[in-house]
Amino acid sequence: MSPEVVSPGRSVSRWSALAILCAGQLMVILDGTIVNVALPSIQGDLGFSQSSLAWVVNAYLIPFGGLLLLSGRFGDLVGRKRVFVAGLSVFTVASLLCGLAQSPGMLLVSRFVQGVGGAVTSSVTLAVIVTMFTEPGERAKAIGVYSFVQSAGGTIGLLAGGVLTQSIGWHWIFFVNVPIGVVAVLTAVRKLGAERGTGLGRGTDVVGAVLITSALMGAVYTIVGTADHGWGSGHTLGFGLGSLALIVAFVVRQLKAEAPLLPPRMFRLRNVSGALGTHTLLISGMFSFQFLAVLYMQNVLGFDQVRTGFGVVPVSVLIGLMSLFLSPRLIARFGAKPVLLVALVLMAIGLGALGQVSADGAYVTDVFPATLLLGIGFGMAMPALAGLAMSGATPQDSGLASGVFNTVQQVGAALGLAILSTLAASRAGNLIADGTAPGTAYTSGYQLAFRVAACFVLGALVVAVTVLRTPAKPQAAPVAATRGVRDGASA
Template sequence: MGALLATSTLMLSVYTIVETTNYGWTSAHTVSFGAAALALLLAFVARQAKAAHPLLPLRVFRSRNVWGAMGIQALMVAGMFSFQFLCVLYLQKVLGFDETHTGLGIFPVSVAIGAMSLGLSPKLIARFGPRAVLLPGLSLITAGLAALGRVPAGGIYVVDVLPALLPLGIGFGLAMPSLATLAMSAATPQDSGIASGMFNTMQQIGSVFGLAILSTLAASHTDALLAGGASTTSALTGGYHLAFRIGSGLVTVALLLAATLLRSPATAQRPAAEKEPVAESATR
């Protein structure tokens, strides 16, 4: 029952968002289906609170670091999807890139994420703590998305696009390992598997809602610009600008939440070598 309620909530929510292009955000259709999705979500929570063997034990969310990291991750991924989907469309439909050149154009982001995640991020987290690494990572993502929100219709990849993509890759490579560390460090051994699964699930939820919301808003704004007499290229660019800026706003909210909600894990106990003098003095 819990899985059915969760799946139904997500499907109905995404359907409601996507259909706003046909019915509008304040229409009876949108409001009624949105209310139904909210009712399903509340039913899921109620079911998890009462079930003997819940799909998602609510005790997992007693830790501020756990639910805070998951919420921040959802916002971050939702914002990043304005890049992953719409930047590809910008390269193809506005700059005229083919599939090969589009893939090569996005490739630096993957390289930066891999280099940060596998190389520098673990060392920085061990040295400064995950929260101290997360904040500049989110700041870089915010800056990169804001820069994409200003790319011109006649942009040049090396001048206008690449300088925005590199902060996205570096920031995501810093932020994701930091969030995972914060979420898992606060989970009890009993709930570590559930917390890990929920952390991965929140990434998928953030991407689904981010894609649905941002692509819908971009398409609606593009249609409005076309109706106002703008050229196809200018209208598409304007729609992408709106999505990138909203994505930057989502990550900005994530940054503010990270700065106010999250706390670095408690420092480990001092090494035994540091404790020996105290023990020796106590025996004398």
């Protein structure tokens, strides 16, 4: 049975529903970065050791990256509204527990649960959007809003984290989620359209779910652990090979299972496979821009936290303007693939320009021009890429496609950050050991990392050119697929 969606005739209800979905997604994205500027305060208050402090971040990332795929498939089976509301509820309760934490152990457990709620919430958000908005122009606008929230949330998190921590304490970076989450849950129950999943009666691949969830959690754990153990350590190799073995076992299982968790047909869809490959490489290169640029501005240019935060604001502003206003029009006129290709070229040039920063440089000449290219490029790329990724998925598989899309984003971000930060640190450390001045050594490390990031984006460009195809315009949704919820209200 096809899932029921909000009636396309009720545009106001659909845009209200989009606001709810994006509010939940913004909370989830914020919590990936908002804790970064609060870490010193958390360490001093709760007594974290220097080595264990990173787990305040990692305890969130590991379940988040590991559960997206399973949660997305579960949304297809039992209904995406139910999954979204359940995930947002778990996230809100966990945020309250994080704010109340009085010990390292309580905070880490609460952060893990928060990551679970974040994964469940995020896994179905894009799927709900593409099933609500079937007309190409409106879908492009809706995905533009979603992409803006996805990309701008990190910068907002940096600014909000600093303000809240300095003004009223680190606990409030978590407490602020509680009233927003309560309102979002209650509103979602009322406003999101009723939806029936395909049903658990079709069968659930429990073995496959255990294999892929363990593999993804293991992979993210391996990647985030390279900062402490190094890429060639027994710890990294052991967990990496273990995760790879679980992935191979999962693939074998999917080929043989009667009701596979990830049907092989998904990867026979050209645009789905091409978009996932492009997305992985793009995020691996682009996600680390903010991290590396922040370090360059602080360690080389001497910026404080406030100036650093405002230094990356132009990227978010441009992403917002492009995602919300210009990108949907460009996609509607020229198609998603041409827009994506131009965007990838702009980002590769921007990252290449950052690869030329100097130790005695200035923000206006070394950083700002690149932020313009990166903001415009990323604001164009994400709506186009998300639309291409979802264009090949059937309504029954859209939750799964959404989960896969978000999964590769998390894994690609973790992988890119681990590789590029390690390269930058290693180059700087070697130069300092040879007697190079710290500012010059740091700059050389950042130059190398930015150049490798540009290569990742160029790799994404190659995949996009050779694999992706501009999809045909979708026809109007069948009446049967939109029956039952004429008023756009809750189930």
